Amino acid sequence: MKNSSIRFAAFLSALGLTTSLGFAQAPPGRAAAPGAAAPGAASDPAADALAATLARIRDAAMKDDWAYQRLADLCDKIGPRLSGSAGAEAAVAQVTAALRDAGLSVTLQPTQVPHWVRGEELADIIDYPGRPAGIIQHMHLTTLGGSVATPPAGLTAEVLVVHSFDELKARADQARGKIVVYDVPYNEELAVNGHAGTAYGQGVQYRFAGASAAARVGGVAALVRTVGGADYRLPHTGAMGYQDGVAKIPTAALSAEDAMWLTRLAAQGTVKVHLKLSPQTLPDVESHNVIADWPGREKPDEVVIVSGHLDSWDLAQGAIDDGAGVSSAMGAIEVLKSLGLHARRTVRFVAWMDEEHGGSGSKAYFKANAASLNLHAAAIESDEGAGRPLGISAHVLPESLQDLKPLITALQPLGATVLEHSDVGTGADVDPLDEAGIPTLSPLVDTRKYFDYHHSPADTLDKIRPDDIKAQVAVLAMMAYYLAERTQLLPRLTVSTQLH
Numbered sequence: 001m002k003n004s005s006i007r008f009a010a011f012l013s014a015l016g017l018t019t020s021l022g023f024a025q026a027p028p029g030r031a032a033a034p035g036a037a038a039p040g041a042a043s044d045p046a047a048d049a050l051a052a053t054l055a056r057i058r059d060a061a062m063k064d065d066w067a068y069q070r071l072a073d074l075c076d077k078i079g080p081r082l083s084g085s086a087g088a089e090a091a092v093a094q095v096t097a098a099l100r101d102a103g104l105s106v107t108l109q110p111t112q113v114p115h116w117v118r119g120e121e122l123a124d125i126i127d128y129p130g131r132p133a134g135i136i137q138h139m140h141l142t143t144l145g146g147s148v149a150t151p152p153a154g155l156t157a158e159v160l161v162v163h164s165f166d167e168l169k170a171r172a173d174q175a176r177g178k179i180v181v182y183d184v185p186y187n188e189e190l191a192v193n194g195h196a197g198t199a200y201g202q203g204v205q206y207r208f209a210g211a212s213a214a215a216r217v218g219g220v221a222a223l224v225r226t227v228g229g230a231d232y233r234l235p236h237t238g239a240m241g242y243q244d245g246v247a248k249i250p251t252a253a254l255s256a257e258d259a260m261w262l263t264r265l266a267a268q269g270t271v272k273v274h275l276k277l278s279p280q281t282l283p284d285v286e287s288h289n290v291i292a293d294w295p296g297r298e299k300p301d302e303v304v305i306v307s308g309h310l311d312s313w314d315l316a317q318g319a320i321d322d323g324a325g326v327s328s329a330m331g332a333i334e335v336l337k338s339l340g341l342h343a344r345r346t347v348r349f350v351a352w353m354d355e356e357h358g359g360s361g362s363k364a365y366f367k368a369n370a371a372s373l374n375l376h377a378a379a380i381e382s383d384e385g386a387g388r389p390l391g392i393s394a395h396v397l398p399e400s401l402q403d404l405k406p407l408i409t410a411l412q413p414l415g416a417t418v419l420e421h422s423d424v425g426t427g428a429d430v431d432p433l434d435e436a437g438i439p440t441l442s443p444l445v446d447t448r449k450y451f452d453y454h455h456s457p458a459d460t461l462d463k464i465r466p467d468d469i470k471a472q473v474a475v476l477a478m479m480a481y482y483l484a485e486r487t488q489l490l491p492r493l494t495v496s497t498q499l500h
């Protein structure tokens, strides 16, 4: 997922944690009928018909467990789906078959993806002040995606523990020949207050850029405290990147507990670590985005994308990241199909390949559609987990938010009441479209626990409530249908891709 945050008060209000903040929320089951005209207002037959259709979609989605079954298939029968792996290819085949079985026509869009494989990973603390003779202690770590290996026998060095890039800069003269350890805590207060994306963003810069920053000052390896919330000594993996022109040094994430331990030991004197990582970067391989169109009845060339990403990290089942999003997006198109509802424009499901390790699927889609961006009305991506849907987030012109009010009204019975204006694109895979001016949207979900499991060995199916998947399918299907059905399109974010 990418960084995002939602307003604190609106977040609490949507969760029903407070009733005194002035945010309107109908109690579950007591919402006004979507589209019901205010007393005395003139009724609008077209708006009423659209509201009734949205209610039908919502009710059908809440009774349908097809998407949850697809998620269970992805998680339990395939599991990890890192780009370039056999699991990723099995997922392409499984999703294609499921969509075809549901009566949808599928296209596979080729994309070249990286193929990085984890190897052995070991980190021992071999010396520290007060070490009893013969004691060597093991840490829990996971190599970061894209990291180079240590020498085959491993490397042994003193550690330099820092808590920020600024501290590394200030202590640059102490870094030469050392293993640089970034002990930067995940801000759990931000997360419980509804700003999990912001907390993640603060930590993830060290995971992504920590190795090159350490190498620039002579470091020989970088160990980064896990970016996540739970305290079960789990290391969380994720992508890292090397800066051009800087030596490539090996890098891994430590569990939060092990990073804190190194901080305590290093405060007492010299600490030495033996580190061995043996990942490999193999040649790129061909993989695919999976695309299924549910054709529009009047303007089939114009599309609204509803999507999630199919690849996942290699440590677990990729249930919340992003099995939930991709399965819910599949569910959205399946619900429209099962109701026989063709909107004015085409609703296009996309299962993106390689969000986690470079976004090559998203780039390939953009390239293949460079000449038809003007036919893209909007793009929706779900990549913030399977928490309860609280509303929607939209990167649209601020004045366009009011155009989404009928949609939010229709979502109210689900408890999804927040309409958030996002200042940035709403998903990593739809960002290229967003940058070209196409409005992007996503379901706004409860992310308070998302980073407890994200990219860790604990991202498994049991973390997900089937009813939350049904609700997410409802939100996605209603968003996609609404945007594809409206006569008026949402205005472009820039003028460059104005729809004719």
Ligand SMILES: [Zn+2]
Binding pocket: 001, 309, 321, 322, 355, 383
């Ligand atoms: Zn994701």
